[in-house]
Amino acid sequence: MTKARFDELIHPSTRLTLVATLAAADWAEFAFLKETLGLSESALSKQLATLEEAGYLATERRLSGGRRKVRARLTDAGRDAFDGHVAALQAIVAGATTSPESPATRP
Incomplete structure (x- = not known):
């Protein structure tokens, strides 16, 4: 079973989308990642370098x-x-959706 641990490095949306895309594949070509994420070559290169x-x-x-x-x-x-x-x-989502009454909804 996977231990739940928040990861600040992959949390930003661009990196999270990049990692999620790679999680679904064995290998992914740069051109495919660039098109899928809608990033420039330099932006994608920077994200790849950071994660590498x-x-x-x-x-x-x-x-x-x-x-x-x-x-x-x-x-x-x-x-x-x-x-x-x-x-x-x-x-986090499960905790938010299973709480009987959040402070924001109390009268």
């Missing part, structure tokens, strides 16, 4: 048809961080 420095993902650069291609995948540490973060978010 943390050990959450690995990138591979290769030549294909004379062009340099980059692809990325989550590492085991990245998958654990994502799973823990999702579990923490689910716990």
Whole structure:
């Protein structure tokens, strides 16, 4: 069972979307990630570098048809961080939806 733990590094929406996208795939091409996330090349490169420095993902650069291609995948540490973060978010949501009466709804 995954231990719920909030992860500040992957919580920003761009990184969370990036990690969620990578969690659903073995490898993802840079062009696919750029289009899916709606980011510029420089913005995506920065996010990939940040997550790679943390050990959450690995990138591979290769030549294909004379062009340099980059692809990325989550590492085991990245998958654990994502799973823990999702579990923490689910716990937060479950706590909010199961409380009988929140202070905001009290008369």
